[in-house]
Amino acid sequence: MQPLVPLAADVTRPTFWRIGGVGEAVFYYLAVVAIAFFLYGVYGRLARYTQGSDDPTERLDDLGGRIVGAAKTVLSNENQFDRDTYAGVMHAFILWGFLTLLIGTTILAIDMDIVRRVGSSFFVGDFYLAYSLVMDALGLLFVVGVGMALYRRYAERYDRLWGKHTSLEDDAFIWTLFALGVGGYLLEGLRILGTSTSRDVSFETVSFVGWFLKDVYVALGVTPDLAAAAYPVVWWSHALLALGFVAMIPYAKPLHMLTSYANIVTRDENAGARLPRVPEDASPDEIGASDIDDFSWKQQLDHDACTKCGRCSSVCPANASGRNLDPRDVILDLKTYREELDAGETEKKPIVADGGTSVIDAESMESCMSCMACMDACPVDIEHVTQFTEMNRRLTESGQMDENIQDTMMDLFQKGNSFGDPERKRPNWVEDLDFDVPDAREESVEYLWYVGDYPSYDERNQKVAHALARILHESGVSYGILYEDEKHDGNDVRRVGEEGLYEMLVEDNMAAFEQCDYEKIVTTDPHSFNTFRNEYDQFGFEKGDDVYHYTQVVEEFVNDGRLELGTVDETVTYHDPCHLGRYNGEYEAPREVITATGATLDEMPRNRNDAFCCSGGGGGVWTDFSDDPKPSEERMREALEDTDAGRQVDKFVVACPQCMTMYEDGRKTGNYEDDIEVVDVSELVVQALDAKQTGAADGDVSPASAD
Known part of the structure; x- marks a missing residue:
């Protein structure tokens, strides 16, 4: 008679049950073959990366810290949860379930192939019970996660999952995962039922999914003998599918399980905000990407890391406006071209050119606004903007730059500003003030105020210059400007690919800075703030840490009591400039200042790092696209229809001269002039x-003094 409670040694499961010695040998042979295919594929990928150019950024410094940081990012699924809770939960279930099944399989292999050959198995008793419970629980999460993915892809047909690169590969990947997860449980249920006549299997209730399927089999009339007969067929089907999956990882979509983690390990925290220099000895033919191997090994890793999730496409303002740019397609077009070229399936062609004869069309690169929304949304840290800049550099060097941009570049080269106006007119805006603006070239100042092109020459933005001048004046701080010695900062010049002109502007501005005795630089424009802070040091500028955007300085003035503010009794919403927010992580200073005015701040639905670009960056303010709708028009609509206050929003607040220009335009073209003020x-x-001053003049008293 069998004991009511199995002995600890009996609390386990048979391995290779009904497979036999020959079957076991065949399995191990196929496993070796699968692993060999896997390793060969990994080697091939690594060897291919070495054919790429050297990456100008240090990617492997503090390797231990990078590995730990990447592990935290991957295991927490924090990037997947951003903007999409459903996807975060789905991916977390799949990842944690897959890793648990992988670890569990490894533990079993160690016990079978090592421990049992030298001693007693540990795969018994309480260990086995705990093992079975965890494997069933996390395996179930895996199946649920894959089921969520299947629902989103096929039932819901979620838009961003479908595109020109969607293929049978994607279907095969997701259905293979589902078959592996479900197949393991079907196999477990057959094993429990098939062994129930020869031993007490009551302890197998810890394998609650397998036990449930065993009961289902019984309800369907499956006998233990039938289960035992079916087991080898199901086992081999499951084993061959698993080994085939392992073998194919480096050759198909499962590759992202390796490349995604490697990409996060080797990421550049300053990518996009700090572009690499062109080598000083580079000839015109060597500037930019003209050949696939002109992309660095890290950029080729970027291509392989892409999971086709479409997050970058869904947040791209150029894509939303109907421009010829889909960030995902650019990355995958480059990957596909490289693989087809290596396989001899296509001929060499230019990487980027006008006219449709290249891998990437020039119009796609001209459409980019350098807002970095694609990079922020990417869960595997692909550095789109850096690669787009390389292609823009190639267009510049080959004389294929957009005509509007070319005209602006000529104005910048000849006059030092994007308006083409004489340099002597740059400080003319100060003449409308009733106080003098100090000349930083003639006296020592605490703040060297870099005014910028638009506040100097553009009529609407001159009002911003007047406002900031008054703030600085009334705060009592020591400040001054460069007058006609100021040149364009060059930030967007660099991002449209004109590196040579950018370097010339950097040299001119640094020479002007060196004439002055100052402690800090304060900028009106976030674009200036970004390049002064993050890029000028590449050319010898040593005070990047002392560069501030004006909202940061004004926040300090308000907190220190240097400015006494009254109350603005209005409801406003605020737009985060890309170069202040996503580029440099400054979200709170502008909001603190707005709140200090007493205005009611009603946040845009897309705010902070999720903010939607105005379309002025990356040279967009100098181009003419037939967007439908314009990003600025869409943003106006969002402010008036999607905020909590809706039509009660009085003002649309910006902190960037280029944003001001784009939104004033969008307010007119979108017919919002009577609805909201920028x-x-x-x-x-x-x-x-x-x-405050009007209230004081009228004899108003504060509530505190009234008491």
């Missing part, structure tokens, strides 16, 4: 200053 943060502060 103002700069500095103008809102001046409104609060006026409210």
